[in-house]
Amino acid sequence: MSEQQALLLETTERVLAATARDAPFAEAWPAIAEVQLDLLLMPEQDGGFGGDWEDFFAVARIVGAHATSLPIGEAILGRCLSGLGGFAPTAGTVLVAPQSAGEVDATGRFSGQVKTAPWGSDSGHVVADLAGRIARMRVSHAKRVERGVNPAGEARDTLVFDGAPIEQGEAPVSVWACGALLRTAQIAGALDAALALSIAYANERQQFGKPIGKFQAVQQSLAVFAEEAAAVNCGGQAAARAAMRGEAGFEIAAAKLRANAAAGVGAAVAHQVHGAIGFTQEHALHHFTRRLAAWRSEFGGDAHWAGVLGAAVCARGADVFWADLARRSDVECQALSADGRARID
């Protein structure tokens, strides 16, 4: 890890440790804004950290490990994609959202919705994919704002626009793919945190005269849990590295799909090990497990990414399956397939 990344992670840990988990956005966000974490991916010449996708993954992982609801990752992506989309810098918050749908009329006005926007209603701007391009809307231009939550109680708002001004641009990456990488990192962090809680609990909780962690059945389950957490950490880091080299749609799809499966297994084992106490609101465990359940479906659930990957693989054919896999990881090679068929966006 570079010194710069170490500093970044230390800053992130410090800020999150000082943040109350259920503090309202307006109360909690200023501390985040003050350290300017949202400028992580912005180039140094634009006043940013000059961080890369590996740095992003590491920070987002910590966000997950703290089970933080604050849209730190969404803000980092919001700034980055605004820049890539050619939008002018803006002082207020800019948060990405997974979905938008609607029409842009001849005068360049947008009528439609931005759905499940993390903290959309609290933000200044939202950035989302729209008809293959990047779009940015000002939240105050929304005709209607519907507050919603995911199963973990994290804000997921719907913004309804009717003839609102909209900025559109081209970016080399989609919000969707970036968001999938973000959730993968958060899942990695949350799994690691839930695993650590589970191991500590298993070593402490005594039944039948010994810690429950001494029982083989419990050990075997926790070993499986660790395997799943390891898979997400590795796959996610590998996807982040691929994103640094160029087009990484395949890797992000694989990493998010793998993370989705792991999220299910890990949360289940964590609750099983903790027994009844882990099922209470008072105990910390649910902050992680409910987020794991929620994040599994955000920025692409299993069915979505399995379909995307499966279609891409079948379109390329069995004969080049291995060669494609090998080429993508060979550092010297191009990330795109030779004939451009079946790219994943």
Added chain:
Amino acid sequence: MQTFSIRRFKAPGDVAALRAGVRAFLTAHQPPADAARRANSWAVTDLGFTRALAKAGYVGMVWPKTYGGGGRHPLERYIVLEELLAAGAPVGMHWIADRQGGPLLLRYGSEQQRERYLPAMARGELFTCIGMSEPGSGSDLASVRTRGRRSDEGWRISGQKVWTTNAHNSHFMIALVRTGEGSQRQEGLTQFLIDLSLPGVSVRPIIDLAGGHDFNEVFLDEVIVSDDMRVGEEGAGWKQVTAELSLERSGPERYLSSLALLLEFIRVSGYGPSETARALIGKLTAELWTLRQMSMSTAAKLADGEEPALEAAIVKDLGNSFEQELPRAIQAASDVDLSADTDFARAMALLLQVSPSFSLRGGTREILRGIIARGLGLR
């Protein structure tokens, strides 16, 4: 606590060219083989292929040139291995000698042993098998009872080894023997290079449930072994074996045994697969891709001189579960006549039968998970 941190896989030289070289070799030398033969290919022996592979410099790749090796980097070897396994090449004959027999001699053997045996191994002419398990000692390897007593001629060794893969084709068995009189468990164990042509040695085949012959029983009846065939110090056997086992555990073969069937499934699914097939192919691809990243990272750490025992156990268990479950998952997603004479059906039929062994060989699942648990601080 981060459960896995990735390590950059930095193989020296032109990696694309290295791969291209192996693929060109395979085009010229790999015998025609259907998917069933390409599956689980590191259990398939082919003497001619092994010799040709060795001649091309792909056996003993990382051993010093002074012993006939290639002096190459471990990650170059890794790339060559995964290319061979992905193609389903029949590498079984030299596999064990290359993976652990030779490395054992390099690490713990005498100079005489290295000079005598490594060159022939590197030429694909000398093969070794693993003499560890016994009828009473599988997962509990420390309970081995094959005994060695000092004698005028060196040692007299008696006992029985079992599940000895490829003993019937091997020249030597590297045996774990109890030499300490009255010793218990990990104490008093010593490794020996036992020439399988010696008097007192008999090798009997064990046919597996699919009709394959990999396993053997090896009986040792007062076999006279000279002391210069002892590998390493007397009593150092357990330490040496532990190191050897971790080598056995890491490697691309731990998740690629079922690849041939996945490729067949993609092939028969065609360009317009059913939704079920497409989804399953996507899921299996994500799992395989992830395992490859984990395997490469572990290999990179090993190449850096580290001992990532926890990560190696994690990757092995996860890989074995993947390659074991794959045939069943594809079966469930397919309308296949398992008696049909198609590549797809034959490969599936074979893997459904042999896949139970994937979580038994080289470290049984339950033992690996116990090792992982210990690594997590639970024991």
